[in-house]
Amino acid sequence: MESSVALDLAQLERLAVEVAVEAGRLITDDRPADVSAAATKSSPTDVVTIMDTRAEELIRARLLAARPDDSILGEEGDDHVGGSAITWVVDPIDGTVNYLYEIPAYAVSIAAVTGDPRVAGEWTVLAAAVGDPCRGRVYHARLGGGAHLSGTDGQVVSRLAVGGVPELGGALVGTGFGYTEQKRRSQGELLLEVIPHVRDIRRIGSAALDLCMVAAGQLDGFYEVGLNPWDLAGGWLVVTEAGGIVTGPRGGAPSAALTLAGNVAVHAALAAIVDR
Ligand code: IPD
Secondary structure (H helix, E strand, C coil), X not given: CCCXXXXXXXXXXXXXXXXXXXXXXXHHHCCCCCCCEEEECCCCCCEEEHHHHHHHHHHHHXXXXXXXXXXXXXXXXXXXXXXXXXXXXXXXXXXXXXXXXXXXXXXXXXXXXXXXXXXXXXXXXXXXXXXXXXXXXXXXXXXXXXXXXXXXXXXXXXXXXXXXCCCHHHCEEEECCCCCHHHHHHHHHHHHHHHHHCCEEECCCCHHHHHHHHHCCCCCEEEECCCCHHHHHXXXXXXXHCCCEEECHHHCCCECCEEEEECHHHHHHHHHHHCC
């Protein structure tokens, strides 16, 4: 029989899955004929659509209806401070530019964490779901409970396990780029150091999906500098529960300074290049 703590984690995971699936339906079914940028953030190409805002509102309402004392940290800033030890870290559409262009690679990421998700190294993900509405699938995990891929009905399709590629030369590695000129210059320089050593590079456009693809063995590694807590929280737990490793600078916790994921061998080889 599960302990009460494990039961709580299972409840958090189930709630994350339910809400990620519902928000995924909203952004696909209610997609306006003309999706345009309602606002911009760090640069003119860093956009927010009306559906980012609507999805975050829905997620916030559902989470607080189920757990009114929890806090919420959302990408679109609709934050809430509660009294419990749990904060929900939410990205209503991770891969907003893909969503804008109708490229089917965007996700809804919802993670229940303890600690302060605004401070690198000060938080732990307890349970998470990353919905992939274009495929009708949701990746999910809870601490110590393994990582799974389910359908939108909540039925588990498979247990996730990172791939077994033994060396960087055979590894398909995902990465991503930020929205500002300065970030892109340094990301481009880092990419120049990585690309000669790997099988190939993929820039899928959603860090949450990149991490889940590492968990599913569809990518062998992933790294990005500049991610926010909502981009990485859900995928971080999914990868570690699938047997992979996720670190940040100098092998510490992942953060805006670095998020690096892979199986043991690929992670170590990538770290030798990107975590120096
Ligand atoms: C972005 C995506 C992208 C990554 C960017 C993120 P958003 O999130 O995850 O893959 O390269 O750094 O900002 O803006 O689509 O939620």
